[in-house]
Amino acid sequence: MYPILSNTELLNQTTLLFVHRVKYCEMHRHEALEILWVLKGSIQVEVNETRHLLHNGDLLFINRLDHHQVQAVSDDNLILCLQHRFAKPFSVSSINKNQNLVLKARKNELRSLLAHMWWEQHYKTDYWQLAFEHHLLALQLELSRYFIQPTTHSKAPLEAENDKRIQNILSFLQHNYQQPITLASLVEQFGLTESYFSHYFKAKTGNTLIRYLSQIRLEACLSDLLQTKRTISDIALTSGFPSIKAFNTAFRREYQLTPSEFREKESQQASTISGHAYASFETDNIQQLLAPWLKKSAIFINN
Numbered sequence: 001m002y003p004i005l006s007n008t009e010l011l012n013q014t015t016l017l018f019v020h021r022v023k024y025c026e027m028h029r030h031e032a033l034e035i036l037w038v039l040k041g042s043i044q045v046e047v048n049e050t051r052h053l054l055h056n057g058d059l060l061f062i063n064r065l066d067h068h069q070v071q072a073v074s075d076d077n078l079i080l081c082l083q084h085r086f087a088k089p090f091s092v093s094s095i096n097k098n099q100n101l102v103l104k105a106r107k108n109e110l111r112s113l114l115a116h117m118w119w120e121q122h123y124k125t126d127y128w129q130l131a132f133e134h135h136l137l138a139l140q141l142e143l144s145r146y147f148i149q150p151t152t153h154s155k156a157p158l159e160a161e162n163d164k165r166i167q168n169i170l171s172f173l174q175h176n177y178q179q180p181i182t183l184a185s186l187v188e189q190f191g192l193t194e195s196y197f198s199h200y201f202k203a204k205t206g207n208t209l210i211r212y213l214s215q216i217r218l219e220a221c222l223s224d225l226l227q228t229k230r231t232i233s234d235i236a237l238t239s240g241f242p243s244i245k246a247f248n249t250a251f252r253r254e255y256q257l258t259p260s261e262f263r264e265k266e267s268q269q270a271s272t273i274s275g276h277a278y279a280s281f282e283t284d285n286i287q288q289l290l291a292p293w294l295k296k297s298a299i300f301i302n303n
Contacts, residue, residue: 014032014084014085015082015083015084015085015136016032016081016082016083016084017080017081017082017083017114017117017118017121018080018081019039019078019079019080019081019118019286020078020079020081021072021076021077021078021079022043022070022071022072022077022079023071023072024069024070024071024072025069025070025071026069026206027046027067027068027069027206027207028067028068028069028205028206028207028212028215029064029065029066029067029068029205029206030064030065030083031064031065031085031170031171031174032064032083032084032085033061033062033063033064033083033084033085033086033092034061034062034068034081034082034083035059035060035061035062035081035082035110035114036054036059036060036062036070036079036080036081037058037059037079037080037081037082037111037114038054038055038056038057038058038059038077038078038079039056039078039079039080039286039289039290040056040076040077040078040289041055041056041072041073041074041075041076041077041078042054042055042056042072042073042074042077043070043071043072043073043074043077043079044070044071044073045060045062045068045069045070046068046069046070047060047062047066047067047068048066048067048068049067053073059107059110059111061092061143061147063092064085065166065167065170067205067206078286078289080114080118080290082114082117082139084136086140092143092147092148102146103146103147106142106145106146106147108293109142110139110142110143111293112293112294112295113135113136113138113139113142114139114293115290115293115294116131116135116293116294116295116298116299117132117135117136117139118286118290119287119290119294119299120132120135122286122287125300125301125302126300126302127300131300165190166200166201166204166205168190169186169190169201170205172186172189173212173213173216174216177213177216177217177220177239177240178217178220178238178239178240179240180240180242181213181240183197183198183209186209197209213240214250215254217239217240217241217250218239218250218251218254220239220240221235221236221239221247221259224239225259225262225263226263232244232247232259232260232263235247235259236248236259247259
């Protein structure tokens with residue numbers, strides 16, 4: 001699960017930037033390209049069956065729709081995560097250790113841009129949204145120029161067809177999660193049997209349809225729980241859950257709390273979202289960890 005810590009009109013939920021302490025985040029994938037920057041400690045990330053051991057300072061790129069899971073190696077880890085749905089999806093190299101001095105310098109530029117994006121989002125000085133977007137565009141330019149993943153051999157027709165099919169299914173779920181969705185309605189729409197669809201979906205995503213759809217709906221409701229006074233029942237039903245009971249059950253499974261308990265807990269402390277995937281931590285030292293990457297000339301402070 002990935003927490004939504006901001007929900008601005010400008011970013012329109014195509015971009016999520018947050019710092020978290022990971023415990024164990026099970027195998028999943030999403031439409032956004034993801035960048036993980038280890039600010040402190042160590043984690044292990046498995047991407048498409050390849051394991052990456054990341055330590056303090058390391059960056060890792062996870063391309064859209066790549067299967068991945070993350071787990072703590074040290075309990076004191078802090079990870080800055082950027083997820084963004086680029087208008088034109090592209091693939092970047094997931095190689096973490098640079099043998100090229102130019103690429104090493106460019107990765108330092110990526111760290112600086114990510115630090116400034118966090119600063120703008122956190123302090124929200126005048127015109128911070130424009131500054132955030134400016135840094136995001138600069139980051140996209142860096143990725144496009146220096147980190148494009150080389151094209152490998154073409155996929156076999158059947159493999160390409162299967163990739164397109166699961167992308168269509170996931171896109172449909174992402175855009176229609178607020179509506180009633182059943183296995184029967186999906187197999188009718190995509191022309192598959194229920195048995196084949198269930199096995200195919202689990203093989204491609206690592207989750208059952210019910211669990212995957214539930215996670216999309218939970219992610220969509222987090223910002224309303226944290227940032228609005230809407231009732232729990234209203235949030236549940238507009239997020240696509242068939243009942244309050246289904247919402248409470250799914251929420252407790254992911255966060256070990258009911259939605260009401262979660263809202264009350266988070267309103268009483270300044271920390272990140274916690275649950276089975278993420279651990280709580282105080283946010284006071286994030287600025288200290290990012291300070292070496294902030295350019296004084298690029299920081300704006302209100303008078």
